[in-house]
Amino acid sequence: MPLSGTMVHLVSFGEDSSSVLLYNMHDNENSSAMAGRILSTNKGGRYYELMHNGKRNISFLFGEDSIHIDPNRIYTDTGIWQQLARNKITDTLAHQLISAWKDSLLNVLRIGERTLVIALHNNTNQNYGFKSYMPDGEYADEAEAVCKGCVRDKDDFYFVTEYPILDQLCVGQYHAVMQSNSRMTDDGSLSVYCGRLGIPYINVEAQHGHLFRQVNMLLFAYRQMKID
Ligand SMILES: [Zn+2]
Numbered sequence: 001m002p003l004s005g006t007m008v009h010l011v012s013f014g015e016d017s018s019s020v021l022l023y024n025m026h027d028n029e030n031s032s033a034m035a036g037r038i039l040s041t042n043k044g045g046r047y048y049e050l051m052h053n054g055k056r057n058i059s060f061l062f063g064e065d066s067i068h069i070d071p072n073r074i075y076t077d078t079g080i081w082q083q084l085a086r087n088k089i090t091d092t093l094a095h096q097l098i099s100a101w102k103d104s105l106l107n108v109l110r111i112g113e114r115t116l117v118i119a120l121h122n123n124t125n126q127n128y129g130f131k132s133y134m135p136d137g138e139y140a141d142e143a144e145a146v147c148k149g150c151v152r153d154k155d156d157f158y159f160v161t162e163y164p165i166l167d168q169l170c171v172g173q174y175h176a177v178m179q180s181n182s183r184m185t186d187d188g189s190l191s192v193y194c195g196r197l198g199i200p201y202i203n204v205e206a207q208h209g210h211l212f213r214q215v216n217m218l219l220f221a222y223r224q225m226k227i228d
Helices: 030-043 077-086 092-109 163-170 190-197 211-224
Strands: 009-014 020-024 046-051 058-062 065-069 116-123 143-147 157-160 175-179 201-207
Touching: 009 030, 020 030, 030 046, 030 116, 030 201, 030 211, 065 077, 077 092, 116 190, 116 211, 143 163, 157 163, 163 175, 163 201, 163 211, 175 190, 190 201, 201 211
Parallel strands: 020 046, 020 116, 116 201, 157 175
Antiparallel strands: 009 046, 058 065, 143 175, 157 201
16 A cells, blocks of 8 residues: 555455454554464454554655654544644645545455454553553543553553443453543544544553463453454
8 A cells, every 4th residue: 555655565364354353553563463463363353464664653755755654643634633743744735645545544444344443552661551541640531441450561451442342351360441532632543533433442452572461362352252
């Protein structure tokens, strides 16, 4: 899928007819990619990953300018404007270009036809974890509810958009956070997009290299959500 002449590849595994979409959009989050490939091949679901330069951000040329965008900040108009502002660009054409590319991408993913979206992410930030969403945390206002599991790593957790899903995932050993769909900040991320449209969404978030944990968290989510 070319973006202003820069090729972004979309790699897929699993059955396209599945109602479950797995999606890894950050090209440097390789445990996520591996976990998604393993689950979709062995347990069902349609998996896609974005492949470009091996980095988190997608970089492309727009006239004389290089633009760098985070592929998890382009799913709303506001998010795209914020990404352009970081590049010191205010050009409406650049916005249209990214927006059209994002629409084509979501069409290929057939996101509107899925009954569940599972985003796969890896984090490095020592300060980011489920505790960031607790009452005294940095992102407390973004969360509707937090349930604390018994695993020791605070960076390995589910982030979901709906209560039925939170209830299903809270009964295990893992931490889970539910987004506040009324108070969330519109940063253009896929959870905001899904929250707005009422598309059931789970982000399985694990530290870089926690492949075994991430696979197990996916297996637990599959079992609880009755996916096969
Ligand atoms: Zn990510």
